[in-house]
Amino acid sequence: MAEPEQNPEHFLELIRRSKRGKFKIYIGMSAGVGKTYRMLQEMQVLYKNGVDIKIGYIETHNRKETSDLLVGLPEIPRRKLFYKGKELEEMDLQAIINLHPEIVLVDELAHSNIEGSKNEKRWQDVMDILEAGINVISAVNIQHIESLNKEIKEITGIEVTERIPDKVLYAADEVVNIDLTADELIARLKEGKIYDKAKIETALQNFFKVEKILQLREFALREVTMQVERKIETEVPRNIAVRHEKFLACISSNDENAKMIIRKTARLAAYYNSKWFVLYVQTNRENADNIGLALQRHLINNFKTATELGAEVIKVKSENIAKAIMETAEQKEVTTICIGKPHLSLYRIIVSTSIFNQLLKKMSASDIDLIILS
Secondary structure, eight states, rough: OOOOOOOHHHHHHHHHHHSSEEEEEEEEEEETSSSSHHHHHHHHHHHTTTTOOEEEEEOOOOOHHHGGGGOOOOOOEEEEHHHHEEEEEOHHHHHHHHOOOOOEEOOOOOBBOOTSSSBBBBBHHHHHHTTTTTTEEEEEEGGGBBBGGHHHHHHSSOOOOOOOHHHHHTSSEEEEEEEEHHHHHHHHHHHTTSSSSHHHHHHHTTTTHHHHHHHHHHHHHHHHHHHHHHHHHHHOOOOOOOOHHHHHHHHHHHHHHHHHHHHHHHHHHHHHTEEEEEEEEEEEEGTTTTHHHHHHHHHHHHHHHHHHHTTTEEEEEOOHHHHHHHHHHHTTTTEEEEETTTHHHHHHHTTSTTHHHHEEEEEHTTOEEEEOOO
């Protein structure tokens, strides 16, 4: 049977993908697991086999065994910038694009660029390199993934400020987990292979505790599993029709709860490799004249976070929140609606309306699931 005709946009997308560089990410549960070491090992093998490779940016952290692997590998000189009276170095994005090697290594994917650079973040530089048709090998720690920010802070007690949107991982053609047991990682730390000896004891008392390492390790393993499932979903032919999940995250101007709902829905969408939306229903009580500037600013930031995590943000003005949710779910063919747990103001507004039961009935008739996040 002939395949259905594809539209011109689909054809253009296929052309774009064919010209885009391939993207490989090494991911690990923490510093010191050996991501940079493994990348350099791979680059040495490629170089010895005649592949046109270049080091775009590398950070060895003065680890001898890692630095030794740099010998013989061609490296693109970094560009020098003056910032606040100091001469600093950054990866030279334009030089990489001009030289156009077959493969470039770009370390420290979550790095924030110096003010005055073309892009704010290094992951954005990598997207530019890929669009130029250059293949990229890079690395990142699991604690730098945007949607895991809150969980990471709860585990480690540290607010990670340099983060990458989940969509960067989803853009990767291959994600490789560099895995060590907690005991192996702690042994490397004690041997001085991760930090200077003066920092070892402090690290053991803080980040490098077995219970913390195990939780971070679980996150890293889960991320790679999700990546494999995404590839199966998109690349393995299916002979039977499957339900394509679509998630709708419903938020209010309550900043902390909105952040939680957005991040948890992002993880669900990532797991199912599905499209998702963030819906904000603005009632008269929440228009610009009735809520403070701080709340407005938080709301805008949450929209930005949702967009970076891959969501389509929908803003609707209505006095009937439940009806707006139902109509949006129907229009976007949503399969799962995500809201906050019962004590949230959004939930109270919904259940206080007579249309809530109608919403539940409509969801049931349309085979829509409801998830209450906490």
